[in-house]
Amino acid sequence: MKKIENVFILGIGGSGMSSIAKYLAQKGMKVEGYDQRKSYITNQLEQDAVKVYFDIDNFIYSPNVLYIYSSAVPIDKTFLKNNLANNNVQSRAEFLEKLSYENKIIGVTGTHGKTSTTALLAHIFHHNNIDVSYIYGGSTSFHGIGGHYGKKDLPIILEVDEAFNTFKDIKIDDLLVTNIDEDHLDYFETFEKLIEAFRKVILNSKNNLVLNYDDQNINDLKIRNKHTIFSSKNGAEYKINYPNKFIHNSKEYEIVSNLIGSHFVSNITGAIALAFLNGIEIEESLEAIKSFPGVNRRTEYLGTVRGIKLYDDYGHHPTEIKATITALKEITKGKLYVIFQPHRYSRTNEKFEKFKEELEYADFSIVVDIYPAGEKPIPGVTSKNFESKNIKYLKSIRMIPAYLSSRVKENDIVLTLGAGDITLLGPQIIKYLDEK
Template sequence: MFNKKTIHLIGIGGISMSSIALMLKNMNAKVTGSDIQESDITNNLIKEGITIEYGHHPEMIENADIVVYTAAIHETDSERIAINKYNKTSYERAEFLGLLMKEFKNSLCVSGTHGKSTTTGMLANIFLTANLNPTIQVGAILPEINSNTHIGNHNYFIMEACEYVDSFLHFHPTSAIITNIDNDHLDYFKNLDNIKKSFHKYVGLLPEDGYLVKNNDDKNSNNLEKYTKAHVITYGINNFADYEAKNITCNNLGHYSFDIYHNYKYVTRINLNINGKHNIYNALSAFALSQNYIKDYSLIKKGLEEYHGVGRRFEYLGKFNDALIYDDYAHHPSEIKTTIESVKSVKHNESWAIFQSHTYSRTKEHLDSFANILSEFDHIIIATIYPAREINTFNISEDMLVEKIKEKNKNVIYINDFDKIVNYIKNNVKPNDLVITIGAGPINKVSKKLISLN
């Protein structure tokens, strides 16, 4: 379909767009791209033989057969304008990804408000362990492939499917995991009911011979089975489910072990090698879907137990002056709550949270919840809000979050510069403390800088 076509990607440095670029190159397309700035991702693409220019380059559109752009690229962008000027066929990223999915026999998609990347990584590692050589697209770096992308065969496409702006409604899933449904992306959805409706439409895309794997402990996922023709498989801990975790234990590293029961019958015991009780749910869902494609339970078990997480998910980076340094992508109160559970599982003295909220709309919507959950740390540093796609029309500021936290008599400060945050930590952190950067923006630059100072 794309053989020898010239395809230009606007915003090629994004985690999803870079994956699309590699997939297209594997399909023998000529791939070009543009992005605002150089990054590790763009440098890696250039090494793969992909032509990339930085800044705005409308002249690159003239020679393209197809142009793909992300939702973040506004219609007033010079390259978007050039699409109309040269009368080129164009697609928004999600639309085009939907086209790519048609090239695969089985598209296994992981969706949900929280846990998508980790669960996608687990599922991918299971299929890699079983030597099924899947094509993989995940929204983070997977250590097992040292990338967010693996180009495999066309039998299996394992991908993370995001609900934002209804992106996943352009997809063609064969089977789907829904980890959970929660209040997020309210700049687009406005309320939880609209989020649920989007997921209802999504599961309706599944074919009759496909599988929907849903979390029985998540109240917002309760009625998903009403909206799909696919086979429904449930998993959980607290309520009866097709796949249940029982006899749960935790070692001194914060790694959980549990027995899996299928329809009340013992199947196997799983010993995870990543932190956090929430990963029991993620592992259960990956196990439940995998068993429909892989009949040897020992391979599924091996894939889960040899999985060591994806980048920026309670990731241990090293030490600074004998303090433990971590980074976490959490950017929603529910995710930070999970992060705190992981922090508590690690032996340390005092805890330091360096939090960069992601988008003004999310900060406004969850201001009280952010204040409540961050107050569980001993020390809190608030960084400048990362705007992403937004401008601040929400009457929200970092100082408002600081004041909310101060009401709880907590040690909190707002610092508006990453280098100043690094210096503050240098002057105040003690040996055996735990420092964690939290947020989906570039706040991890702080934790990386601290590590580099050793």
């Protein structure tokens, strides 16, 4: 990889791939890539001097290019199909593994919250003039796409992803684990196998280990390696006192943040603990947190129109949905309206009852058709099944602004929720309400 100066990334519009593209471009490599369609991310990449193609039918393999491909791309149907065994053709997981053997890695993992926490940790370092590199699958209003090449003798802060067991072979020096929850069972088959994958990664971390003991699944691992605990339970080195304080070494600290919800307070505390283990004083981390805007699509505030606040969130797992709805219910003076787009037929099928339970906690929910994310439909699995007294099914996203307009009132909150193209809806609702 050191001898190759040209990089081509397949699936470059994905959040995990775009951050790698930006990191390598800032490192001085010529980076290009392919994606199926234009998007906000591909537009951002081109602003970062990364050329994006939308048709690669006439491309041919070159031994002088490093190819990195996403798991979302059917690589055996591309121009690389006969070269997959070559060293310059790497999956995302293989690239990150090789990167980890060339750099110190400060990793953040967990089923929920890892992107925001990685971004926050990177922000803490940069706010304190420590120019670390970072790679995480999201973007912020401060730094754009979550990739940056910093000083080469400093660590890389890396979001360590459990999907497809990506984190299995990454060499991690310091590790923060936010939680472990039931997800990606289409790959792992059972929750026990997923937990075992986390256990191996935790035990293989080399130096500082920070664990959230409010998460029962982490607690149940009974990790014997030396580690730092953050938790609301007595005995934790970082004892959280909700809603926004923690105690360390008998001193109480207050968290001042733009982020909404107790789950963010927990993740912030974990990030502060890991930053402290890397030489950043707690007071310096707290000062940095005040200016952290959050990651796009993580309870992201979109604006206010007619006294109605709109938020957008990436949540596509029942636990994430519960955390976001709970956080917004605590601050709303009126009603909370949720518009949910289920993500994948398999996940909707596996967790249907949990999804429905969390959606019914909102004052009113609208569910649109399932975003397939490349999956084929499963007979009988449809968003229509969610309908109940407080849940309405609407087939078309385009119907929603008009439907909401006659119902929402001043002091209400509207939340768009899901990992698909539901994120495009919020600005449309704002525009529609503003014109009425």
